[in-house]
Amino acid sequence: MATLSGKPGLRYSVSDWDTRNKQMSDTAEQWRHISHETRQDGRGLCIETTCKTSWDEINSSRRLSDRIWDISRWRETLESCAKEVDKEKDALTRGKEETERALAATMVSLEVAVECLTLREGRCGNELVNDPVEAQLKKEVKLIDGLQQMLQQRIDKAFEQLCLLQEARQQLTQDLQNKIEAQDIDLSCLSLNVTSPDISLKPNPLCIPIGSTTPQQWEQFSQNNVARAQEDIQASLQLREDMRVTRAQLQNELEAQRIATEFAIRKRTHQLEQACNEMNWQLKSTQDEILNMENDIRSLEDDLQAKMAPLKLVHTRLENRIKRPGVDLCRDEVQFGLVEEAKQLEATILALKQKLAQARYSLQALQLHQAHMGEDLSQKQDALFLEQRNLETRSRLNSAPFTDLSSGVIVPLTNSSGRHNLELT
Template sequence: MATMSMKPGLRCRVPDWENSNKLISDTAEHRRHVSHEIRQEGRALRNETANKTSWDEYDSSRRLNDRISDVTRWKKSLEACVQDVNAEIDALTLAKEETERALAATVLPLEVTAECQTLREGRRGSELVSDPVEAELKKEVDVIDGAQRVLQQLIDQSFEQLCLLQEAHHQLTLDLQHKTEALDVDMSCLSLTVTSPEISLKPNPIRVPPGSTTPQQWEQFSHHNVIRAKEEMQTSLQLRENISITRAQVQNELEAQRIATEFALRKRTHHMEQALQEVQWQLKTTQDEITEMERDIRGLERDMQAKMAPLKLVHTRLENRTKRPGVDLCRDEVQFGLVEEAKQLDSTIQTLKQKLAQALDSLQSLQHHEAQMLEDLSRKQEALALEQRTAQTRTRLSLTGQSATMSMAADPLTSTGGRLKLQQA
């Protein structure tokens, strides 16, 4: 059997061997020490991170709770403000509708006044007077025109204020909707736990979404919406009070003018009735005088006719006595008497003729004035009838005035308690 030849290996010395063993032991001990420190640090880190994670989760939940409380508080404030705005919109809408009805109610008085003016234009002759009734009717037209302008202005202001209230209401409801949605989101986040099945990792969860605001901006936004709504409600409340006061003033002015016009109309009617009675009395006495004058004229004519026979007699006697012959053609007492009688009869007849002419002139003058009085009486009767028709036409305003007064009494002014409530909200 052949003998195997082996190459002797590289040998180390004993110190090297001991050093190698010591190095191994030292390295093992060092590694164990490092491992022990790492394990201790890992356990401490686990405890610390577990506590930190629990605390952060608790703190986030607390912050969510606080945020939910803030949002809930603002949500309740917005809801209360929305209710107040709705109530104010309803109240202002009602005031606007009542003002529109008040404006529509002025159409009838204006028509009645115009009709009264047209009726009174039917007066004729001297009865077509610029009297106090005409002045009051013109003033009534001016008062109604002024009332219509004021009421229309209030209606326009109410419409504009309603638009502002609607805009504020829109902002409030939009903010309230956002608060409700944000509250739902935060409530959902608060309900999540580490065991919830819907949790998952999201890409870039710590990004800042576009349009993000600061808490100060968030609170200022809702505060601005509430303050603006309260300011609009305060303005609306003042407008409603102004509407109530103005409507009452307008109604009082219209009623006062209606009363003044009807008083002037009654006074004028009374004066016309007196004038008509005076004309009727004067006409009757004039007609009586005409009758007496006609009777006297007939008497004068009869007397004149009666004087013709004596005149013929004296003329005949005088003429016959001129036929006396010779010395007997004497201007005796008979002659003087007959001449005097003839002159007296001529004078009497002439006087009667003059008196008859005067009587005829007076009769003609009386008859002419009678015709004038008849015409004037006719005009006065027509004018009085027109005044009575005017008064009858205006009776429609009395019923309207009573209805408007009842409406104003049923619409009290808004109390200052509402204003105080708005200021305290």
């Protein structure tokens, strides 16, 4: 017979059992309801997030398209501005070269003026005159020196402006290059989609990059670059106009001074020619007078010599009549006549001697003055030759006028910074 061992287990009542069963059923139904709600919410969330994701992707693509359009608009603006800068650089470079040729051409005028002044230093004696020709030549040298300084200032300013244009061009180029790269990146981003093979998760994609700017700063940066370039272009336009006006002023003032100087030289040449002609006539007249004076002196000498025989005759008669004896030593009319004749002859001889001395003195003075006139004529002829040489020298200004800039030789002209040429890239 089997026997029971141990304490009896805990027994539940039927009601507890029913309650527990109902509780389990209610719990299962509750969790099923919760699960159903969760599933419905999950489906709604999936639909909502799918739409949201698709819409966000569309919005991002639209924003990328708008951004690409903004970049493209600024690219066109920057490219157009860069072309204007390049065009202005070329125009300013040509203007600078024309001004350099004008400056180089003034060297011919300066050399001619200095050569004329040097030639005129060869005048001698009384012909070394501080006349209007010298005043005009010195004025011409001073004028050319002032114009050269003005042209050099314009050239230096043009060089500095070219540097500013180059800096603006480089800034535009850098900005344009950055926008090209940014546009390529945004185009690449726009071409991506969820099926693209090269998409992946990235570490810390939401971080803000160092050096990030706001859209306002981005646009203001390009606006500043364009505004600076436009300001430099306007300054270059004004400078080119200033250089053109300066070159025109150079042409007008040098031409006016050239005409004034050559008029003074021609006037002085005419005066010298008249003086030489007058001096030649005076020399010829003096030479004729010297010949006449020499003839008269010979006549006076002959006449004086001719008076010696009558004087000897009178003196001999008077001497012989002193030998009359006694009362016959009478002071008769013969005696008075011979004395008067002797006095008259001596006065005549004295007058002839005085006139001969005066004639010889006059002849000597004429000969001396003739020598002086000959020396003066030689100096005037030399001065006339120098003035003619000046006119020949200045003919170089007519044969190769400085306004012919196209055929002018460009000489290396250093600017204020000591550089010869501007390297533009």
